Amino acid sequence: MRSSEADPLKRWSSLRRFLAQPWVLGLIGVATVVLIWLLTTASGAVDKLFLPSPQAVWHAGQSQWQSGVLLKDAVASIQRVFIGFALSAGLALPVGIAMGTNPTICRLLEPLMALIRYMPAPAFIPLLIIYFGLEELPKILLIFIGTFFFNTLMIMDAVKFVPSELVETALTLGGRGLPILTRVVAPFIAPQVLDTYRINMASAWNLVIVAELVAATEGLGKRISLAQRFLRTDDIFVGLIVIGLVGLTIDLGFRFLMRKACAWAN
């Protein structure tokens, strides 16, 4: 009697422990969607042209990979994102710190930035094309415009939240301007800065695709818009999935960096 009662209980608790693993439920979620996708296409209820089967998408991906376009497109997009975002992140750091530490600079720039921040970056595309043509520069600038103001304002906020005790303690220990910046402010805001970059990287990734949809010779976004012209929904799916995977990888990279570099903050 006892054992028959204890057994399912034990099994139930080990199941619970299994589900508590951080990635298990997430994988179940993804698998469920893929399964539904598989069943829907297998049942033939939906036209293949609208919803290609997972197998068809896999094959499309394989052939894109073998011909080399997939890698070329991915590299082109990733390169744009990295250059544009590196410029944005690199400039936002000093400007954000300056705004966070100096009230005059803050009052001067904050209204301007708050205003531009609400102008949707894709709306700048026509201007950028007029000014800079169809080369790399307008795409990189688009990413810059779309992330710089968010990066700056979020870094400014992080700086403003540095507890005054930490700065004042350093002052009474003989600290002065620059050393306080590098030894107190910088380490304190590092976790928030990394998180800011992680979050805004997502919009950089969105913007590069938008830019490529409008005008590009290569890139993941370009591939999608070409595929649309030829009704190649399987290629569109490949593009979407690759974009998602690359974005997720970058996100995980930032999280990893944060765990390594800012262990004290967890």
Next chain:
Amino acid sequence: MHLNVASVCKSFGYGPKAKQVLDSVSFDLHSGQFMALVGSSGSGKSTVMRLIAGLERPSSGEIRLDGQRIRGPGADRGMVFQKYSLYPWLTAAQNVAFGMRLQGRPKAEVRERTAYFLEVVGLVDSARLLPRELSGGMQQRVAIARSLAAEPKVLLLDEPFGALDLQIRESMQEFLHRLWLQTGLTALLITHDLEEALLLAQEVHIMAPRPGRIVRSVRADLDRSSLAHLRVSQPFLALREELASCLRGLDSNLTA
């Protein structure tokens, strides 16, 4: 070492919104002395301390350290805050070393002095722990060690035990007293707690609010060979009662 606070007034804000926080505060602090400022909340105790630290400027009057007028913060006046002042990304030992590294002292000296001051505050075993892994009392001991390691001429303590519970407070008072005997430091302690002030300081100033001013100064030359005995000794209790009624008098003036 001689710290001279002379007729210091301090107002915050300008024009009609100006608020006078300190009115003509004066006192002297000499080498090896332990002095306490006691007063109700808002009587300007922290403001006095921030003025001495150089974190604020007096509106009038002046503060001199060894004859030199104070112009800003410096390593000759160490400060310990009530809380949140350890660097959360540095270990206890790195926190203690922080000031010395800011001052650019040689590495070997920093290492040696860090070890010495961790020993002084009894935290050798916790050297590698992060602040969040330390109890409140341990954190404050690290903060005190960090200040002392930078060799200030005077140590400014702004309610250093205010956030600790009673038992830890008492052991921290013992600790601070021993530290004072051992290192001969010069200290200015701010506290709400009259008993704490009388236990530790030979000179106690009582402050009244609105505007903040010193209303009473007493010398407390008591036998401090054992704080436990001192707490219940007759002269201590008598002095405490006298000053407590002085503080109560200030309160009733306010409510009246």
